[in-house]
Amino acid sequence: MNFSVSGNNNGQIVGKDAYYSTKTSKTEVTDEILKSQGGGKKYGFDSGLLVKMSVQQQMGGTIPELKQNITNANVKIGALTSLSSTMNTFLYNTVDKLSDPSFLGGFDAKISDEQAASATLSEGSNITKATQYSLNVTQVASAQTLTTGEYDPSQHIGKGSMEFSLGSYDSAGKFADNWQGGGGLIKLNDTDTVSSLADKINDANMGITATVITTPSNKQRLAIYSNETGADHAINIKTTKDSLLPGNNIDSFNYNGTNTATFTQKVGANNSKFTINGIDFEYTSNDIKDVMGLDLKITGKTTTPATISVFQDTNTLIQNVQYFVNNFNSFMDVTSFLDNSSPGEKFQGSLHDSKVIKELKQSLSDIDFKLAQNGSQLRDIGIKIDDKGYLSFNRNDLVKMLNHNPNIVSDVLLNNNHSTTHAISIKEIGNTKRGGYYTQNGKYDVEITQKAAPAKLNTGSIKYPVTINAANSTIKMTINGIKIDIKMQEGKTYDADQFALEISNQINRNDKIKAKDETESVIVKSQADGSLELTSSKNGSKYSFEVDENNKSLGFTTTITKNRGKDFEGKINGVLALGDGDTLSSMFDKSTKGLVLNINSNVQIGKQETITIQRGYLTSIKDSMSYMINNDKGVVKVAIKDYEKSLDKNSLDSLVSKLDAAQDKSDKLTKQYWGKYSHVESALSRSGSIQDMLNVLYFPDKKDK
The missing domain is CATH 3.30.70 (Alpha-Beta Plaits)
Structure with a gap:
């Protein structure tokens, strides 16, 4: 069989005899000598054959075994890379996709006036039955836009500075800066035009964008607009004139909320305003999260109230569960192929009974077991696991369960983490370096003793x-x-x-x-x-x-x-937690270690709240697989690194270096035996007996008697 240090035998594991030629012992060399003598006749001696046999007898199986191990290391690197790629694909195309609650929540929203808004259920929404809302949009959030009159392209503005601010105007027209870091100061020289002013505004990164519009008469108009919507992002401009020369009209670019000879407001800085079931809401943006369990995107005003219908889409939900089962089983097909007991090409069986396969199967088994301990199982949504790890799905069983719990699919597959107050939310859940968990599933008390500032x-x-x-x-x-x-x-x-x-x-x-x-x-x-x-x-x-x-x-x-400033202070599960600004982290409690909570200023000091941690099946799979393939201590990544290290030609301990050393030794032995056998025929011709011939070969220092 041909051998290459980088070869992988078309992805097939090679056996222990793959690179062996005829095995040779000292007895076989002796027999060959006797055979060559034809029972004592002094002719027919094959020096080349004897050299080869003698070298093999000295080297044993060192070289073929090293070649076998090198080829198989290349095969296993290919198999592990294939497994890693398959796991990544499964996580990206299936787990990540279905982790979006809109795919598995079982509920969807539809609005009667699609020109006014679109609606989806919020993540973690507690909507559990079909319902309807009445939506009336009276104002869409907008970013203020100002435009100037026409200027000649070469017309100079004037020397000085312009100070831009973003904020809001009250009913009396007084401006208040929003103090969010927007705005800034730019300098103009006596050669600046409308076009160069636009460049300076854009380069200053002030939260304001400028555009030059060329009119049909080849004049130019300047348009500036805030990068964000809302009444608190209105534009204010103050100018300072640095030159009193004629033509310095920079002060005409002042703007304080009302139209001037230079600036005309085309779009106002407005908040979105709407009502849901008669309740008033106002936001600076048109993208609104978690309003009565809904996420809204406002796009226009309503002429008559629009109806938002929330309904359970059972067919789509079932299709998504089937999608998960099908893709999981496709992943298992690859795993089974690599774990096949009969090695073949394209990495078939190349990871059979390996630590990687064992840990992967054990991890999947542990996930299902831990899920059952938390009171939910895959069988609750019609999914069963066979003894080989494959999934089967019974749609009728899921339909029956949905009649009792419309959120059963998300309860099993997605995280079900929640808090008894909106003032405390879960930011991170602690995972161990081995793909397990520091933060255990369960219910835990939280008490805030100091607010952040x-x-x-x-x-x-x-x-x-x-x-x-x-x-x-x-x-x-x-x-x-x-x-x-x-x-x-x-x-x-x-x-x-x-x-x-x-x-x-x-x-x-x-x-x-x-x-x-x-x-x-x-x-x-x-x-x-x-x-x-x-x-x-x-x-x-x-x-x-x-x-x-x-x-x-x-x-x-x-x-x-x-x-x-001050950090939030408090206890998680009765143990003091570490505050860092608006977060509280558990570090000293065994059950909640690694848990990080977001706390907002509305939290009540001294009031005991409760948070619930429950990881879903998808999160558990992602945590486990991601660790295996991405963490430096993950079993897949470690195995790949170990095999790559064994093939590192720069390492003296590598298989490649050992093979080079063995081949060098073989070459030296070959040279040595050629020298030894070069005069063997003449020596044998002087031999009086078979014992003399053997003495010539194996005891060259023995004196003739």
């Missing part, structure tokens, strides 16, 4: 307007452990809101702070007494403010201690 710093009061000079132009602070210098523009005068916005922009655009936490920002608000209030946008003790040097003319006094 953001870091906060209040400065001293100052009088406005305030002018920046060389003595007060730098504010030195440490924010979230990062030292920064806030550099104010010398000679510039600020009112209270401008001063707050300038500090906010410099902090939130600081590269070091952004690198540490891209989503964290600092909210800076001016207070009625002339002070500033700095607040972290997130809760937690890892956020903090310190003033490093006095700058009392701007209200900043050196702090003695850090102004830190």
